[in-house]
């Protein structure tokens with residue numbers, strides 16, 4: 001999957017967050033969207049995913065040169081982000097079943113193996129509302145990374161993770177992000193140092 005941005009801009013009320021973004025995100029490549037707090041990284045990510053509309057410009061999704069409808073792009077993408085809500089009443093096992101009723105799991109995985117991968121087997125039947133912030137973050141990352149989608153979007157992927165959790169995240173990326181279009185919003189180098197390309201959002205504020 002390629003994503004092509006042509007003159008993309010987004011504003012909230014009168015404030016332009018970024019403008020004139022022309023960029024090609026190419027299949028199988030990894031990209032880090034960088035910038036200080038409040039600079040617009042998450043806003044750009046949400047425009048890319050289609051959960052926010054651009055205020056100007058055009059966004060095109062291409063699957064092997066075939067145009068993909070923006071409405072259909074959702075099923076080709078997986079996201080882990082702080083603003084993404086989990087269904088609090090579900091147990092972890094129920095959430096896994098629910099998530100993978102919409103998306104295919106990566107080859108060689110099943111619900112039990114995913115619980116083991118998460119190292120949360122003992123919490124399998126616990127409702128998500130009782131999960132710690134680190135457990136929630138692991139869950140979001142595992143669901144996104146283990147979805148068999150051509151694009152993977154991660155916003156602040158190691159927030160709430162401890163040192164062990166960060167190592168776990170890097171291993172997850174190593175195993176499951178290859179051959180995907182990977183886009184990471186971050187301002188912490190350990191989250192994105194392996195990315196092939198960097199986009200500095202500040203560059204799109206000079207208007």
Ligand SMILES: Nc1ncnc2c1ncn2[C@@H]1O[C@H](COP(=O)(O)OP(=O)(O)OP(=O)(O)O)[C@@H](O)[C@H]1O
Nearest residue numbers: 012013017035036037038039040041042043044187
């Ligand atoms: N719904 C909204 N209405 C008005 N302004 C908004 C809205 N969402 C975001 N903004 C503003 O857009 C700007 C960019 O926010 P955004 O969350 O994209 O930044 P960020 O780079 O991801 O920040 P952080 O690193 O803190 O997560 C901020 O000034 C923010 O206040």
